[in-house]
Every structure is written in C-alpha cells, then in structure tokens.
Amino acid sequence: MSRPLQETLDPPSWEEFRTHSHRVLDELLEWLRTVRDRPAWQAVPADVRQAFQSPVPEQGEGIAAVWDDFRRLVLPYPWGNIHPRFWGWVVGTGSPSGALAELAAAVYNVNAWGGHQASAWVEAQVLDWFKALLGFPETASGVLATGGSVANLIGLAAARDAVGDTIAADGLHGQPAALAFYTSSETHNSVEKSIRLLGVGSRGLRQIPVVPDFRMDLAELERAIAEDRSAGRRPCCVIGNAGTVNTGACDDLQALADLCAREKLWLHVDGAFGALAALSERLRPLVQGLERADSVAFDLHKWLYMPYDVGCVLVRDPEVHRRSFGTRAAYLARLERGAGAGEYDYSALGPELSRGFRALKVWMLLKEHGIAKYTRLIEQNVAQAKYLASVAHRHAELELLAPVPLNIVCLRYCKAPRGKLDDVNREILMRIQERGIAVPSATMLNGRFGIRVAISNHRTQTSDLDVLVERLVEIGREVTNER
C-alpha cells in the first residue's frame, strides 16, 4: 500500500509562529493592563453581529488574518467581567497569571482523566488542599468540574444514589417511593436543573420558604419532611446554601447538619462562592456546619478569580461518589503498568471521560499567591460590599433591599413615585450598563425590582463603588424626571 501524504497542524515555520505568538501575547497583555480605560460593557454593533453569519470556511485564511478578525470582531465586545466595575450576577475576574497557566495547560494538552501522568497527582494535590481548607476529612473524595452547576449535579447524583444500591441499575421508576429533595426558595437554578436531569422531577424539589433574612425557614423544612414521610414519599437530601446568589444569605448549616443527622438525610451544600468564606477566620462563622456536609459544591472561577471554567465538588463518602459515575468498559481495561495504570480515575467521579487539565491553573495560582492573599481579597470584597451598603443606607435617594452578610448588595433608587419604582430602577440599571459605567444586574426581592451588586472582583477599588453611587443617583433623577 502506498504511503499517504503527510500533513500536520504544526506551523510550516516555527520561527514565524514564534514571532506571531509573541505579538499576540503583547497585544493581549496590553489589552488587559488597560481594561480600566474602557467601558465596563458595550453593545455588539449590527455589522459585527452580521459577520458571524459566514459560510463554513472551506480554505484556511491563515493565522494572521484570524488574529485580525479576533481583534476586530471579538476583543472589543467582551461581557465585561474583567472590568473593575463589573458586579453582575456572581462572576469572577480571572487574572494575568491565570491566563498564563491556561496557555501552559493548552500547550501541554493532556486528557486529565486520571491514569499515570503528572496531572493526576496535581489534581489530587489541589483536592487535598480544598479538603483541608473546608474542614473535610482527608479520606473524602472530590473532583474538579466546569463549575458550581456540574459540581452540584455530581453532589446531588451521589445523594440520590446513596438512597440505595438499586438506583444505578433499576432507575427511579423501579423505586418503591418518589424521592424528595429540600432547599430554600432562594437556591440557585442549577439545583433545579440537576434535580430534573437526575430524573427526580422538579416536583421532587421542595422549595422551602425563607425567613426575612433570606435563610431557610427550618420549621417549614421540618414540616415538609414530615408531610412527605406521611404521604409515603422518601425524603433524601437537604440542600443548604452557603451564600445565596440573590443576597449572599447563608442557611444555618449547623442546624441543617443536626437535622440531617437526625432524619438520616444527605446534606449537600451549594457553596458556589460562599463556601470560600470559610477561608477567613472572620467570615467562617457564617458558613459553620459546612464541614459536616456530605457533599459541597463550589466555584473557583468566581471568588478565587480563576479563569473560566473551574469548580469543585467534595464528597465525604468516596464509595458513594464512585457508585454514581464509575463504569467498566473493555477499551478502558486497566493495565498494571504504563500510561493508563495507577490509582487515579477522575472519570469515575463525574460525567466526563475526557477532561481538560483544570487542576493546573488551580495548583499554580494557589502556590503563586498563597491562601492568605486570597483570603484578604475575599475579605476586601466583603468590606467593599459593606461600604457600599453603608453609603446606600445613609443616602436619602437609595434604599437597601436585603441584609448584606457577604459580598452582595441589593439596592434601588427610591425617590420616584411608589408605583413606578420597579420601572424606574429597571431603566436606571439598563442605562448604567449601556453607558459603560458599570455592570450590576437585576433581581426581584419580595416582589420588588432590585439592582444587585455582587462583588467578586479583585480589580474593584472602593472608589469604583463611589462612581456607581454617584451615577446611579444621577441617572435615577434623570429617569424619574422623564416619567
């Protein structure tokens, strides 16, 4: 048989590729360094949007032309979350050295599923660190994931499958009783998505009301569990919040852990950002009890400011964790020695078989900066939120809509006619974004529209919050006068 033609994706000239790469790096770093000089957000113009309706590129245009396209069509229109005045939803900032770590991971380009390679030990190392930081035992299991959503999914799958050995084989239809999960009405939507994906159905997720500080009402929780038991349903798991996305409220995790021990229920904690409050001695009391959970999910791309995407789940019982995701397949036959050998198989701990090397950036960044610095940054964001709350509290034209236990401030402009407040504040928020001033986001709290400022941003300075207050009030007056 004749030898096939040999082509490759390696560059025809490494020297030219090197020159191009250094230029790209310089331009990107300069763009990052000057982020404060640009608007926090701007709309994508119609002609740019149009450019993304091109036919399939049959022939290549080459690396230089693509870079120009990127600079023209993509670079000017980010979401804004690297900007010092982006406080929408709960979104992280990333960092320059985080980006370098991602470059290293992409050149290195392993499939970090496990096996015998450095990445397996790097991931074990960072998981061990998080166990220590969150008070989990060394024997616990864990895995990195794309973020809190999938970390929640993994924890909740383990909770479901802990109910009995037969779920993996027989599924939920074959179970004697319908399962019930419990969480507060303030819980992140990824929990409901997970519950549906797991086949439990959204009716199997009881949304327990909250008390006025937005923490789960424990009496209501107990009532719901008792009701389900007497109706023949099978209570399975309580999902506590370490920092709700709306207001940063933390459920009473000690009380939930007590209750779960008493009722023999799995305790999962959604600690997307709030779990990391445990790093700070000062903030730790807010999430006390977290260390007693059966599983905890949290993001590293939010309050540890790592590049997208990376999250983590810890599961106390390694066997239950493996039960949900482990399988055996002929082409995965393990040998005693070689590249596929060894004790690590992260693909048996989450939905993915092929896995990016997320652990690398985590390992490099925690080592570079140290936990003490991350802790100070988290405390800084909380102090900034409390600063904003105190300014808003004293301001005659602003009102706070919720307590500020962590890094989230919900406020609104209040010097407008009562019936128009929601409408006025929606308009204020849109103009703040459109004018590139800042990006807070929207929420509804007790039926009232709120402007939500979630500070998980290491570039924010306190003066940025002064800018927000000043312009918010200015636009508030402007909008009120128009109506």
Added chain:
Amino acid sequence: MSRPLQETLDPPSWEEFRTHSHRVLDELLEWLRTVRDRPAWQAVPADVRQAFQSPVPEQGEGIAAVWDDFRRLVLPYPWGNIHPRFWGWVVGTGSPSGALAELAAAVYNVNAWGGHQASAWVEAQVLDWFKALLGFPETASGVLATGGSVANLIGLAAARDAVGDTIAADGLHGQPAALAFYTSSETHNSVEKSIRLLGVGSRGLRQIPVVPDFRMDLAELERAIAEDRSAGRRPCCVIGNAGTVNTGACDDLQALADLCAREKLWLHVDGAFGALAALSERLRPLVQGLERADSVAFDLHKWLYMPYDVGCVLVRDPEVHRRSFGTRAAYLARLERGAGAGEYDYSALGPELSRGFRALKVWMLLKEHGIAKYTRLIEQNVAQAKYLASVAHRHAELELLAPVPLNIVCLRYCKAPRGKLDDVNREILMRIQERGIAVPSATMLNGRFGIRVAISNHRTQTSDLDVLVERLVEIGREVTNER
C-alpha cells in the same frame, strides 16, 4: 465606614510580568517543537509524586518559583497525547495555534453563558457551521460542551424528556412505564453513565449484540423493542454509533433512522470522533443517515485536534432541547437591553450556567486552517490506519482482530503459544509504553486481548507506524522467549 485596603491579583509590575510571560511562551513553544525527541510516555518518579503531598500554601511563592515547579514536576510527565506515536484510547493532539487561542480565551475570560457579548455570536457561528457540515437543518439547536460524554448526556436528556411533558415536573417515578434505550454492546461507556445519571437505570439500556463487523444487529434490535413493548415498557431512544471506540465500526445509521421513524423513537448518534468522517466525501458513506438523527454528539478535541476540552451536541428540535435545561430564576431576570439581553442563552441548553469560551478556539482554528485541511488530515489518519492494517495483515507474527473501517486498528502479536497470547500481548503493550516507544492502548475483542491503535493524531507520520510494528515484533519475541 473606613475604606478597605486595596489589593489585586494584577501584577505589581506589568513590565516584569510581560518579561516572565515571554519567557514562559518561548519555553513552552520550544518544548512543543521538540516533542518528537522525547519518549511518548514516561512514568512519574516517586519523589515527584511525593511533591504533590504538600500542605496548603499559606503564603505565595511568586510566579517565577511556580514556573520552576511546573517545569520540574509537571512538564516532563504528560500523558503523551501530543506525541506523534500516541494512539491510545481515542485522544487528540491539540495544536500550537489552538494553544494561542486558549491564551486569548483566558485573558478575555468571559462567562460565555449567552447574553449580549461577542462570545454568544461566535458560538452561534460555529454551531451553524457544524449543522451545515453534518447535514442538520439551520433551525436545529446545539451547544458546545466539554466533550462527547456531556454531549451524549445532553442528547439523551432531550430524548428522555421528549417522551412527554410531565417528566421535567414529575420525574421518572411518576411515569406510567419504565423507559428503554437501545444501543450496541460496543457503545462508549459515557452512554451508560448518562443513562444512570438520567435516572433511567442501567437496566433501561439494552445492549444489543453486534454482528461480526461490530455493527449493531438490527434484527436483535427489533426483537428487543417488540419484547419491551409487549412487557409494558416504553421504548424511547436508539443510540447509534458513528465510529465505535473499540474498532471504529459504524452502525447502519440509515437503517436505524428508518426504524426509529417507523417505531417513533428518538435517534441519538454518538459520533465522538466518527461523526467527523462526514466531512470527507470518501468516508461519508460510512456514516450516512447521521443527518437524519434527532441528536448527535461529537468531540472537537479528538478528530479535529483542538485543545482539551470541547465537544458539541446538535438537537434537531430546539424546543425539546430547551425543555431539558431551561429554567427561570429571579436573579436571571432578563432586561430588554444591556449585558444580559439578547436571544442567546446557552445555559438553557446544557448543564452549565457559567461557561468557558470554548467557541473561540473552534472559530479561530476552523478559520485558520479551513475545513478542507481538516478533511485531509482525517483522511490521512484513515489511510495511516489502513496502511498499518495492511502491514500487520502481511506480517507472519501479527494478526488483526477486527476490520478497519476508520482510524482504529486492533491487532496482536500471534507467534506465542495459544493459551499465553493474552498474557504475552498485555506484557508487550506495557513494555511499548514503558520504553517510551509509543502509546497504543488495550481492549478485549470477542474475549481476546488486543493492542488498539487509534490514530487521531496530526503529528503521526507513516514511518511512526513502521517503528511500532518493528518494536512490537521485537518485544513480542522477547516476551515469548521469557515465558
């Protein structure tokens, strides 16, 4: 309230950071350029493994020290899949320009969930391209995922939820009948993992036997469906393979599409790597019928050689797709204008809310190289597999264990006593890896141990396969003589 101390993760000196970054880039590129000079794989020494049992880094060690640690502890011990002679499992190679695109994505660091930002249009663009390339209608839905496993999960969730409106709310326990999914016994383990995660239970996945060329036995499939119907179970979905992981076999997708139309079943195609055979006019007949599927999952980090991780799922019916993953939440309240506005919400199409900007590398790489080049590379890998098969076929000491329709060759050394063949070949395979010669992987085919060579590697040259054959036979004799 006093103003909090201001700290950041930005570098104290951008100039020093720039210098460090250029050094890092140079070292990484040099490492990549010289990959062929290194062993395909090597074990991680004990002292290196030991180094990953360090306590939590309380204080930072700085960026230069971390880089040295990386070079010493991580860089020498990759899995090997960027090496020209890595053909284990089905794993991609990545590429130099892919790594640069990842750098850009990490500096840019958006949360690519959707909304009004360039990333939303970039993803729409690449999804449109894949719809066109795989023959799906423009109106189809789709989303990028971490890889084939999660892409399969998404497609199968849609299949499950297409059964009826009530699954999302009531779950599977509340359904009148148990669901049944059908696939061949050669199917990738991510399908079984998904079926369990979805609450269907592994017994709900019927593993249909294959005919001798490892394609699903259609008569057995029809029998299983009829049997389930008469037993009161609800047939739901057939999962076809476009390229099985074991041998690259492609089920008869036209026949499966006909059967699914007749039986009113969802057709999902796991096309992890094989779906991309559709790019090639010459190979397309193997996967004909793919374009009639209700959903198809495939990887881009395998046979498009993109950096880890990225895969894709296309779903013909956008409403069904959204049904599985869409939710509404107060803090996600959409405004008419601003950063959260717009038509795109990828978080309603998969498990993740926060999402990395995977679409950027896909967009940049497809534009840089063009589809024609990717098609030639895919054909090159298939030609290489056929070359290896023909060499093995003619070689008196080697035998082929399966047909070679695509890029996978299963073979073994056969000049050993019959009862020792499995044992001898296991040992050969381990030595080939341990000596850094090459990384094929293991499988079992019809109860026989096989050495599996899956070529999805743009660095492989035909001469690399000659090296494999030569050393395999040499080690085969060596091992046989020892026993």
